[in-house]
Amino acid sequence: MENSFLMGSINDIDFDLTSHGVGLKKVLITHDKCHSNLQQFAYGSLVAGEEIEEHVHPSMEEFYYLISGKLSFRIENACFNCSKGDYIMVPCGEVHQMNAISNVTFVYFGVKI
Numbered sequence: 001m002e003n004s005f006l007m008g009s010i011n012d013i014d015f016d017l018t019s020h021g022v023g024l025k026k027v028l029i030t031h032d033k034c035h036s037n038l039q040q041f042a043y044g045s046l047v048a049g050e051e052i053e054e055h056v057h058p059s060m061e062e063f064y065y066l067i068s069g070k071l072s073f074r075i076e077n078a079c080f081n082c083s084k085g086d087y088i089m090v091p092c093g094e095v096h097q098m099n100a101i102s103n104v105t106f107v108y109f110g111v112k113i
Contacts, residue, residue: 006033010043020052039110046100054097060110062090069104
């Protein structure tokens with residue numbers, strides 16, 4: 001890595017489809033741009049009714065902060081309704097699923113364990 005810092009603008013990044021095939025994201029930073037265990041720092045959005053199906057990350061924790069809207073998280077057998085201003089951490093190795101109750105935007109971090 002050449003620089004000890006990284007700066008950019010979200011306005012210069014195009015939206016991509018998530019790896020789950022639903023929802024959009026702008027990846028701000030990836031693991032190859034930093035020295036930490038960060039895998040991804042991204043801005044995401046889901047339209048009301050969209051669902052990210054059940055999945056698991058065997059070697060990564062995820063951290064979400066909701067900017068707007070409402071989102072239902074299921075982590076293992078527990079359900080959490082989150083709205084603007086809420087944050088939630090998905091532990092490494094736990095099955096989780098997300099459902100957009102309304103249009104929702106959020107930022108999230110994936111950190112390798």
